[in-house]
Amino acid sequence: MIQFKYKRNKLALLAMLVCSILFVSPSYSQHNSKNSKKDLESKKRKINDEIKEINSMLNETKANKKSSIGFLVNINMKLEKRQELINTINLQIQQLNRDIRKNEAESELLKASLEKLKKEYAQMIVFAQRNQDAYSVLMYIFAAESFNQAYSRLKYMQQYSEFRRKQAIEIINTQTILLAKLSELKEQKLEKNKLLGNEQVQKVQLSSEKTQQEQVLTELQKKEKELKSELEKKKEDAIQLQLEIKRLIAAEIKRKMEEAAKAEAAKALAAKKAREAKAREAKKKKEEPSKSIPDKRDDDEEKITKREKPDNPSVPELSEEAEALSTDFSNNRGKLPWPVAKGVICETYGEHEHPAIKGFMMFNNGLEICATKGTQARAVFEGEVTSIAVSPTGGKLVIIRHGEYLSVYCNLGDISVKTGQKVSVKEVIGTVMYNEEEDKTSINIQIWKGQKTMDPGGWLYNAR
Structure with missing residues (x-):
């Protein structure tokens, strides 16, 4: 056992x-x-x-x-x-x-x-x-x-x-x-x-x-000699494009600063007038205490304030795309949608050698995405259209502000937005232009923080 x-x-x-x-x-x-x-x-x-x-x-x-x-x-x-x-x-x-x-x-x-x-x-x-x-x-x-x-x-x-x-x-x-x-x-x-x-x-x-x-x-x-000549011109055009973008961004920053200064000055003036009015009222009450009649200006001002700032202001509902992203642009690294519905990255950010001419270096301040003809360009984040201009490299460019960040869309044909317009995530802003000389359709997307460029590959979803 x-x-x-x-x-x-x-x-x-x-x-x-x-x-x-x-x-x-x-x-x-x-x-x-x-x-x-x-x-x-x-x-x-x-x-x-x-x-x-x-x-x-x-x-x-x-x-x-x-x-x-x-x-x-x-x-x-x-x-x-x-x-x-x-x-x-x-x-x-x-x-x-x-x-x-x-x-x-x-x-x-x-x-x-x-x-x-x-x-x-x-x-x-x-x-x-x-x-x-x-x-x-x-x-x-x-x-x-x-x-x-x-x-x-x-x-x-x-x-x-x-x-x-x-x-x-x-x-x-x-x-x-x-x-x-x-x-x-x-x-x-x-x-x-x-x-x-x-x-x-x-x-x-x-x-x-x-x-x-x-x-x-x-x-x-x-055709290397001919190509090099064309490429040198494109290089110069690209430099001019960056200078134009910088100028537009500088003008936008200056405008924002001026608006802020005006708002601050208006606020200070309003505060000064309120203090003076209060001092006059106090002096008047002191001089004629028995005949003072309650002034309704304070009540009127309070009513005006209430009309300007209602108790239940209407807040627009967020779209499904906006809800998926953080409201702060800086918190959306690697989450932003592409500026086109379908496309392939054909040129990365920074310096790289030209695909046909060995030793000829090119620099890209953004990310170039190739697509098919007729592809629509769209905003990568909600914001305000601050500039629309003709690009020195051909086509048009659109700049959208997202707080302290800006997204720049180059090489566009038809534009479907206007300056000052508020746009939402993935809202169509225009059509990507077809370059007949190079026989390709591509958009150049750039991300700026102030006057400094950033690699869009780190911001767009699944771009690396």
Whole structure:
């Protein structure tokens, strides 16, 4: 009996260990794996959407513009996104390889546990068959030397029967988990093969696009002198654009300061008049105390104040987009919507080399986003339109104030707002202009704080 109890305890501990491995560790790791898989799938969908958008832009390219800067920019973007897609697929394959190795190890552990359970169960069956005669069981119990020993032997037989039943259930459960694990393993291997096939397709397309890129570069480099001359002019235009934006912002800051100064002066004058009126009233009451008649001016002023400041002023309801953002512009880093509904970043903030002319450096004070023809431009945050001007680089520009911050929208065609107008989040402010010379449609979005530019990539949602 003591030997059986030791064996039973040993089996119970083994069962607990197996359960902890099967149900605790895998579930935790699977949770993390699913989260990672979900993120990679989301990223892959985003890249595929961007490639589709770039293809739409390339389809708009005229037959005689296949060697334009705009075409090269789109091809470069497509190559970058294609490589990013391949990298994402590789990450998915690596994740699957880890999951497959883990599932294979768990399957082996389950198989070993199952074999051990079956072996132990077979031994119990043999023992039960040898002692299945009711007479033998009774003889075993009545052969006890004392009542306590007889009771212990009876409990032993009952416990042995219960343990055998639980062992059978444990075998069934282990078999079920093993089958599920093997099925999952099969699905993972099929998914891996599918990803490997997709990766190969993307690599073939990448190779074809690189060949196309090289052809366009060769054509453009034949016109290097002409291009450099055009680029120098654009560089000068870009400098003039920044000077114009700075001038408009400086004028806006000056206007705000003047308005604040006027308001302060008006407030001081009103306070001075109120003090003088109060002094005159006090003097009048002192000189003619018996004939003083209550003056109703204070009551009238109070009534006027109440009319100007009603108890329950009407507050406009916030839109769904505005509610999702903080009312303070500075608290919305990485949350702002894009200035276009669909588009791809084709030029980042700061200094970078020109895509066609090696060594020729360009500087961008904003973020250039390429889109399809007819794309509408929209406000990234609620604010007030402070300036509308013709851009030195072509098209028009709109400046919107958001407290101490300003958003600037360059390269617009038609404008649908006016100076002084209040705009809400995602409200349309105009149409993005198509540049026929470069054969591309793009908007340049800039974020300013006072007279200093900031990288819009850190402000727009999912722009990095």
